Amino acid sequence: MHLRTCLGCGYVGCCDSSPRRHARAHAAADDHPLIASAEPGESWGYCFVDDVTVPAPAGAAPEAESSPASQ
Numbered sequence: 001m002h003l004r005t006c007l008g009c010g011y012v013g014c015c016d017s018s019p020r021r022h023a024r025a026h027a028a029a030d031d032h033p034l035i036a037s038a039e040p041g042e043s044w045g046y047c048f049v050d051d052v053t054v055p056a057p058a059g060a061a062p063e064a065e066s067s068p069a070s071q
Contacts, residue, residue, distance in 0.1 A: 042062075
């Protein structure tokens with residue numbers, strides 16, 4: 001399971017490979033078609049309407065997790 005963030009309101013839901021597909025259901029129910037990955041190290045966005053993947057807008061992608069050595 002991977003998490004996706006709605007770029008319209010900030011809702012966080014699970015991806016299409018999870019059984020309930022919360023991110024896609026939210027997009028359809030609330031007419032919020034734009035999401036970004038909420039996974040550390042990933043920086044992409046997606047539009048459900050146009051079925052296209054794009055670079056995530058600035059500030060939408062999570063920061064990479066800090067390693068214990070860098071703290």
